[in-house]
Amino acid sequence: MDILNPADLKSLIAQQGKWSISLYIPTHRVGREQQQDPIRLKNLLAEAETKLLATGLRRPEVEKLMSPAERLLWNDNFWRHQSDGLAVFLSNDFSVIYRLPAEFEELLIIANSFHIKPLLPLLGRAGTFYILALSMNNVRLFQATPDTISEIALNFPTSMDEALWMDEPERYLNLHSGSVSTSEAGIFHGHGIDEDAKKNILRFFHSVNEGLNALIEDKTVPLILAGVDYLLPIYRGASTYKNLLKDGILGNPDRENLSEMHEQAWSIVRPIFEESQKKAFEKYEQLVGQQSAQATNDLSTAVKAAKFGQVETLFVPLDVHIWGRYDEANNKVILDSQFRPDNEDLLDFAAAETILNSGQVFAVPSEQLPGDGDLAAILRYPVQPP
Numbered sequence: 001m002d003i004l005n006p007a008d009l010k011s012l013i014a015q016q017g018k019w020s021i022s023l024y025i026p027t028h029r030v031g032r033e034q035q036q037d038p039i040r041l042k043n044l045l046a047e048a049e050t051k052l053l054a055t056g057l058r059r060p061e062v063e064k065l066m067s068p069a070e071r072l073l074w075n076d077n078f079w080r081h082q083s084d085g086l087a088v089f090l091s092n093d094f095s096v097i098y099r100l101p102a103e104f105e106e107l108l109i110i111a112n113s114f115h116i117k118p119l120l121p122l123l124g125r126a127g128t129f130y131i132l133a134l135s136m137n138n139v140r141l142f143q144a145t146p147d148t149i150s151e152i153a154l155n156f157p158t159s160m161d162e163a164l165w166m167d168e169p170e171r172y173l174n175l176h177s178g179s180v181s182t183s184e185a186g187i188f189h190g191h192g193i194d195e196d197a198k199k200n201i202l203r204f205f206h207s208v209n210e211g212l213n214a215l216i217e218d219k220t221v222p223l224i225l226a227g228v229d230y231l232l233p234i235y236r237g238a239s240t241y242k243n244l245l246k247d248g249i250l251g252n253p254d255r256e257n258l259s260e261m262h263e264q265a266w267s268i269v270r271p272i273f274e275e276s277q278k279k280a281f282e283k284y285e286q287l288v289g290q291q292s293a294q295a296t297n298d299l300s301t302a303v304k305a306a307k308f309g310q311v312e313t314l315f316v317p318l319d320v321h322i323w324g325r326y327d328e329a330n331n332k333v334i335l336d337s338q339f340r341p342d343n344e345d346l347l348d349f350a351a352a353e354t355i356l357n358s359g360q361v362f363a364v365p366s367e368q369l370p371g372d373g374d375l376a377a378i379l380r381y382p383v384q385p386p
Contacts, residue, residue, distance in 0.1 A: 002083075002097075002098045002099050002100060003143065003152060003215070003216065003217075004098055004100060004119060004122050005216075005217035005218055006217065006218050006355075007217055008096075008098075009116060009119060009355065010355065010356060012089060012096070012114045012116055012119075013113070013114070013116060013352045013355065013356055015089075015091055015094055015113065015114055016112060016113050017091045017092055017094075017112065017113075018112055018341070018342075019052065019057070019065060019091055019092065019110065019341075020089070020090075020091045020110070020111055020112060020113050020114050021048055021065065021066075021088075021089070021090040021091065021108075021109075021110050022087070022088075022089055022107070022108070022109045022110075022111075022114050022115035022116075023041070023044050023045070023048070023069070023086075023087070023088040023089075023090075023107070023108050024085065024086070024087050024088075024104035024105065024106065024107040024108075024118050025037065025040045025041055025044065025085065025086050025104060025106050026040075026084065026085055026086075026103050026104055026105070026106065027082040027083065027084060027085055027086045027099070028082060028084075029082055029083065029084075034079065034080075034082065037079055037082065037086070038072070038073050038079055040106065041069065041072065041073065041086065041088070042073055044106065044108050045066055045069055045070060045073075047108055048066065048108055048110060049062055049066060051108075051110055051341075052065070052110065055341055064092075065090055065091070065092065066090065068090060068095035068097070069088050069090060069095070069097070072088075072097070081099070082099055083099040083100055083101050083102075083148070083150040084100070084101050084102055084103050084104075084148045084150070085099075085100050085101070085102040085103055085104035086098070086099055086100075086104070087100060087104065087118070087119065089114050091114075098119075100119075100122060100150075101122070101128075101143055101144060101145055101148035101149065101150040102118070102119075102121065102122055102145060102148065103147065103148065104118050105118070105319075109339075109344075109345070110341055111341065111343065111344040111345075112325075112341075112342065112343075112344060113344055113349075113352070115344070115345060115348050116348060116351065116352055117316065117318060117345065117347065117348045117351055117363055118318065118363075120316075120318075120351060120361055120362075120363035121145065121318070121363055122145065128143065128144070128145055128221055129143075129144055129145075129221060129222040129223070129224060129265065129269045130142065130143055130144070130216070130221060130222070130223045130224065131144060131149070131223075131224050131225075131226055131249070131261065131262075131265050132208075132212070132223060132224070132225055132226065132235075133226045133227065133253035133254075133256075133261070134205075134225060134226065134227030134228075134231045134232070134235055134253065135227065135231075135252075135253060135254050136159065136160045136201070136204070137159050137160070137161075137254070138158055138159060138254065139154070139158040139159070139208055140154075140158070140253070141154055141212070141215075142261075142262075144262055144265060144266070146266055146270070149258060149259075149261075149262040152215075154211065154215070155211070155215065156207065156208070156210070156211025156212075156214075156215075157207060157208075157211075158208075160200065160201065160204040163203070163204045163207040163208070164200060164203065164204065198234065201231070201234050202234055202237060202238055205234060205235045205237075205238035205239075206238045208235075208238070209235075209238050209239050209240060209241065212241065213240060213241065216241075219241055219242035219243060220242060220243050221243060222243050222245050222269050222272060223241050223243060223244045223245065224245050224247070224248060224249065224265045224268055224269065225244070225245075225248040225249070226248060226249035226251070226253045226256065226261055226265070227248070227249075227250075227251075227252075227253055228250070228251065228252055229250050232248050232250075245268060245269065245272075247268045248268075249261060249264045249265060249268075277362055277364075280313045280315075280360070280362065280378070281315075281370050283313070283378055284313070284315070284370050284371070284376055284378050285370060287378065288371065292382065293379070293382030293383065294378060294379045294380075294381065294382050295376070295377070295378055295379070296373075296376075296377050296379065296383075297371045297372070297373025297374065297375060297376050297377070298373065299322065299333065299346060299347075299350075299373070299374045299375060300333040301377075301383065302314065302350050302375055302377040303326055303333050303346055303349060303350045303353075304326075304331060304333065304383075305377060305379055305383055306349075306350040306351075306353035306354045306357070306359070306377075307326060307328075307353050309353075309357035309358075309359075309380075310379050310380050310381065310383055311350070311353075311354045311357070311359045311377050311378070311379060311380070312359055312360070312378045312379060312380045313359060313360050313361075313362070313377070313378040314350060314351060314354045314359060314360070314361045314362070314375065314376070314377050314378075315361075315362045315364060315369055315370055315375060315376040315377070316347045316348075316350065316351050316361065316362075316363050316364075316369075316375050317347065317363075317364065317365065317366040317369050317374075317375070318363050318364060318365055318366075319365060319366055320347065320366055320374070321339070321345045321347065321348075322335070322345060322346045322347055322374055323335070323336040323337070323338060323339050323340070323343050323344070323345060323346070324336045324343050324344075324346045325342065325343045325344060325346075326346070326349060333346065347374070347375060350375065350377075351363065
């Protein structure tokens with residue numbers, strides 16, 4: 001599974017080009033349905049090829065655009081290591097592929113920029129969190145959403161033996177030749193931890209903390225610890241992660257059922273996410289009740305405000321597309337009744353511009369959208385509607 005960081009999202013938003021192809025499909029980790037995943041991608045690629053050729057683009061140009069994704073179709077190892085959804089982005093001289101813990105609806109968009117709205121629930125404020133499973137023999141990191149959980153491959157030592165060996169080989173050999181063992185059973189029988197053992201655990205956890213901070217860019221995403229009770233406070237002493245939650249999951253994570261660990265973690269983090277969205281929702285409703293010009297559900301007003309960095313908070317529906325384009329030269333929003341290669345989803349455009357200007361975006365199902373407009377925006381200061 002891959003990590004989607006805010007910098008990755010901004011990189012996607014910054015890519016502008018006439019032929020920007022965004023493909024989303026649901027994928028499967030195991031079972032017979034996994035065999036259908038490459039077929040699903042193949043069908044979407046065929047649809048994209050047909051649409052590109054219909055615009056007058058020459059076949060060699062189309063083949064060059066599609067080749068990074070085409071190569072995936074025959075990569076058995078790639079399909080054996082999937083998460084819950086696959087996002088593919090292709091344009092001239094640029095391509096990137098993400099295996100992510102999100103059950104995407106099948107979608108193909110060809111526009112002047114990449115379509116990023118389905119990715120938004122994966123970013124911190126929208127419901128993504130991490131679980132760090134602590135063990136002396138195998139530290140693991142999981143990225144989760146309310147509905148999914150996936151393990152992330154780690155590029156740093158994940159066992160105490162490995163970490164201490166890499167840190168100080170000679171000291172490690174002395175450790176093993178003495179009376180102290182690095183096996184969990186040896187150190188923690190009866191939960192008695194002598195000072196030397198505790199120091200070694202702390203050194204190991206400092207190593208894990210360093211690797212974790214290098215791996216995770218957005219440290220505002222909540223991190224939950226899972227492990228036996230005597231390890232959690234030691235790790236907290238080593239951690240510098242910005243949003244390490246106070247509550248943790250007690251028990252041996254090596255023996256823990258993954259779905260149960262996910263359920264316990266979600267019960268810890270759910271109130272945090274609900275409170276953040278609830279506060280934004282209530283602020284919008286309060287401004288509407290006051291008839292304040294700082295709240296708007298007018299699409300044109302919100303799109304222009306987003307472009308000029310005036311949107312503090314934006315709610316957009318995940319399951320709706322409104323086609324058109326923003327005419328920057330005339331500061332005008334132009335609607336279109338259908339999708340064309342020279343336009344884009346204006347809801348997606350507003351979300352992207354809000355993110356680029358450090359606003360927060362909640363991409364939600366239509367029924368959770370506040371008000372009765374196409375979107376809902378809280379502005380940093382009042383602006384006059386068009």
